[in-house]
Amino acid sequence: MAEREELADILRGRGLRVTPQRLAILKYLDGNTDHPTAEDVYAAVKEQHPAMSLNTVYKTLEAFEEADLVWRFGAGQKQKSHYDPNTTPHPHFVCDQCGHVDDLPADCDTVQREAEDLLQTDGEMLRVEICVVGVCDNCTDRA
Amino acid sequence: MAEREELADILRGRGLRVTPQRLAILKYLDGNTDHPTAEDVYAAVKEQHPAMSLNTVYKTLEAFEEADLVWRFGAGQKQKSHYDPNTTPHPHFVCDQCGHVDDLPADCDTVQREAEDLLQTDGEMLRVEICVVGVCDNCTDRA
């Protein structure tokens, strides 16, 4: 759990201005493994910052994404974006029914390397998103 | 390129009713490697079937998806769904700038197996979506 001043330094280090809103969003995201949507972030952060607007959350997450502080990804075929402060390559498990996202403790190096090899002729690689779609235990039990 | 009667048989075989609209959409999708969006399908099919509605395209694609005739996936962070009649596990390359989707001739077996192993405790696996995000040659040249 980073201190307020540490969080501010993270922002400064990426060339981002420091504002209370950004600090609050970064604090919520720091170490978070819930893969929240923009709406999730909004709901969580609004408790401390009632004046926060959803739009600011979107703008801030966009800035964070460009600064590589978070990764944005679409989970399954659902049309919501999720945000992940863990920018180390790792696969996700997405439940097809409830949309819940989990990290998978898998080794991505093989795929990562394979993809790099393949792309020598196909363009420049930015990242590999691996999304294992299935049905989570909760939803299996409920069926 | 399958004949009209073959296409009808494919539909019947999956328990789907045969209609001119479904035949047209299936025909367009058959062997298609363009990863079209619903809008793309609509535009293409409308030439022969001017009365076709976008809604029917959505409904039909949904039915096809449930019948495992196509896979639906979100490309990158764009909020559009793409449809792929190739339901054999294979990775996609998505251009971060223009959104263009290509198939990658990669071997997915390793990831596939890895994912299966991992999920023994985490739920039931349906499919693995591998999406290599990057910048395609076109967009690289343009920069």
Next chain:
DNA sequence: ATCCATGCAAAAGATTTGCATCTTT
């Protein structure tokens, strides 16, 4: 003082839903 972030409202884009009417089976 300048540049950028914020908040509000409206807009845009993709997909879904409700419903009446036709088609398949």
Next chain:
DNA sequence: AAAGATGCAAATCTTTTGCATGGAT
């Protein structure tokens, strides 16, 4: 005849844009 598909319109949901104000550098 019954069940399901189609087309149209309206609704929904997520995300983006425009613009005036306020805050950070």
